Amino acid sequence: MSMFNSNHASNSRTPSWEKADVSRCETWLFDLDNTLYPASVDFFSQMDRKMKAFIAKALDLTPEEAFQIQKCYYHEYGTTLRGLMVRHALEPEEFLEYVHAVDHSILKPDPALDAALAALPGRKMVFTNGPEKHAIAVLERLGVERHFTAIFDIHAADYIPKPSPEPYRCLVQRHHVRPERAVMVEDTLKNLPPAAALGITTVWLRPPPPACAERSLDTDGRCCHYAIDHLPSWLATVGAGTHIGAL
Numbered sequence: 672m673s674m675f676n677s678n679h680a681s682n683s684r685t686p687s688w689e690k691a692d693v694s695r696c697e698t699w700l701f702d703l704d705n706t707l708y709p710a711s712v713d714f715f716s717q718m719d720r721k722m723k724a725f726i727a728k729a730l731d732l733t734p735e736e737a738f739q740i741q742k743c744y745y746h747e748y749g750t751t752l753r754g755l756m757v758r759h760a761l762e763p764e765e766f767l768e769y770v771h772a773v774d775h776s777i778l779k780p781d782p783a784l785d786a787a788l789a790a791l792p793g794r795k796m797v798f799t800n801g802p803e804k805h806a807i808a809v810l811e812r813l814g815v816e817r818h819f820t821a822i823f824d825i826h827a828a829d830y831i832p833k834p835s836p837e838p839y840r841c842l843v844q845r846h847h848v849r850p851e852r853a854v855m856v857e858d859t860l861k862n863l864p865p866a867a868a869l870g871i872t873t874v875w876l877r878p879p880p881p882a883c884a885e886r887s888l889d890t891d892g893r894c895c896h897y898a899i900d901h902l903p904s905w906l907a908t909v910g911a912g913t914h915i916g917a918l
Contacts, residue, residue: 693872693897693909696793698848700823700855700871702862703799703806706902708778708813710858710878717773722751725769730759749832750800756830763830771805778812783903788818790910797822798842798855800832821846833862839869856902864894872896874905 701707704714719741727737744754755761788795795818797806803824810816823846828838843850850870857863863873874897899905 693854696852696854696872698846698853699791699793699795700798700842700848700853700866701795702855702857702859703797703801703809705858705878706856706876707784707797707809707815708781712777714773714777718770721770721772725766726751726755729755729761729766749834750825752825753830753832763825767802767825771802773805775808775812778809780812780814781903782814783907784813785815785818787903787906787910788815791818791906792910794820796820796842796846797824798833798838799823800825800828802826833859834865836865836868839865839871843869860895867894867896874899876900876902 705712708714722741723734723737726732726740727734730737730740732740740754741751744751744758748754748757752761752763752766755766756763797810797819799806799822801824803822803826806822806824807816810819823838823842825832827845828841831837833839842848843853854872854874855863855866856874856876857866858876858878860875863875867873873895875895877898877900879900897905
């Protein structure tokens with residue numbers, strides 16, 4: 672290890688800002704869950720159940736109360752874990768270990784993603800709100816771990832999750848990323864504005880309906896250069912050197 676299916680090719684739309692030439696990219700930042708593998712894999716159903724069980728036991732709540740806390744903290748703090756740390760002084764390691772002890776065998780190798788990453792110029796990094804151990808397991812199951820030079824996980828971010836600006840700045844400084852020569856790919860739209868504010872070209876991998884009702888770009892286009900529907904197909908186009916303007 673070096674460190675370290677949507678069915679359609681992506682279509683893209685152009686927001687109201689200047690074009691971004693991804694062919695000049697020297698650093699690729701990829702979110703992990705629901706980005707490097709399709710949302711249809713549904714890891715989060717496992718994680719959701721484990722989070723609810725952990726919260727119910729830790730805070731002595733009913734499953735229904737735990738579920739409400741889980742979702743409330745996610746929306747307010749970026750991750751449920753951050754909310755538990757701020758509001759309840761929870762030590763994070765036991766939570767992270769328990770929640771991410773999922774069945775990784777449901778992931779299968781992705782030859783199309785492997786080939787697209789191999790043809791893609793520039794270094795590749797994972798930028799995730801999850802722990803490194805989970806990220807490594809995912810990359811290995813997908814058969815793409817050899818392409819990634821680093822994982823910037825929730826530990827590296829001092830447990831401050833996306834979309835808080837701090838981990839973006841920390842990643843850029845620690846790994847000597849030139850924002851104007853970097854691209855970030857994310858399935859969560861709210862995680863793109865801090866990257867765009869630093870000058871990073873942003874790519875939104877739109878979740879398939881009905882998982883996400885919001886499939887249009889933000890109205891003023893300030894956070895998203897590209898909106899795509901299938902990551903391997905889009906990366907293959909970039910890697911082949913096809914001219915791509917803003918989408």
